[in-house]
Amino acid sequence: MATILFYEKPGCRNNTRQKEMLELSGHTVEPVNLLEYPWSQEELGEYLGEKPLSECFNPAAPAIKSGELNPQDFSREEALLMMISDPILIRRPLMQIGGHRVQGFDTTVLRELISLTGVPGAESIVKALRMTDMNSCPHINNFSCLNKEH
Numbered sequence: 001m002a003t004i005l006f007y008e009k010p011g012c013r014n015n016t017r018q019k020e021m022l023e024l025s026g027h028t029v030e031p032v033n034l035l036e037y038p039w040s041q042e043e044l045g046e047y048l049g050e051k052p053l054s055e056c057f058n059p060a061a062p063a064i065k066s067g068e069l070n071p072q073d074f075s076r077e078e079a080l081l082m083m084i085s086d087p088i089l090i091r092r093p094l095m096q097i098g099g100h101r102v103q104g105f106d107t108t109v110l111r112e113l114i115s116l117t118g119v120p121g122a123e124s125i126v127k128a129l130r131m132t133d134m135n136s137c138p139h140i141n142n143f144s145c146l147n148k149e150h
Helices: 013-024 041-048 076-085 107-113 123-130
Strands: 003-008 028-033 094-097 100-103
Touching (some): 003 013, 013 028, 041 076, 100 107
Parallel strands (some): 003 028
Antiparallel strands (some): 003 094, 094 100
16 A cells, blocks of 8 residues: 655545545545645646646636636746635645656556555545545635635
């Protein structure tokens, strides 16, 4: 089983469900507060990989949701600097699994790296969790990421 550094927004419901699925699959999850972590451009860039910038921004971030910021308007360097200065703009979670750095909870990508099969006694819970979207914010239409309770 893997040890996973899990960069999250503490209290985020989706991050909580994602960590639960990983733990019920037998992995050790070490949570890190994404909002307080001292990011560098190089390190954050490793998590974002070669994805289009629009996929790297948190769609529930207030500035994105309101239309104040359009991810398409920025170079990669500008986007990284913006995300470092305002980490709520980073799509979550970020995970380090061994030498791999991953952004988002894409179960297809995760299954290439680790098992997502429930440990004995947790199989049905993990199966139920898999049936729901584990990446999109369930509150995208009526929720702000600045709310500390979610």
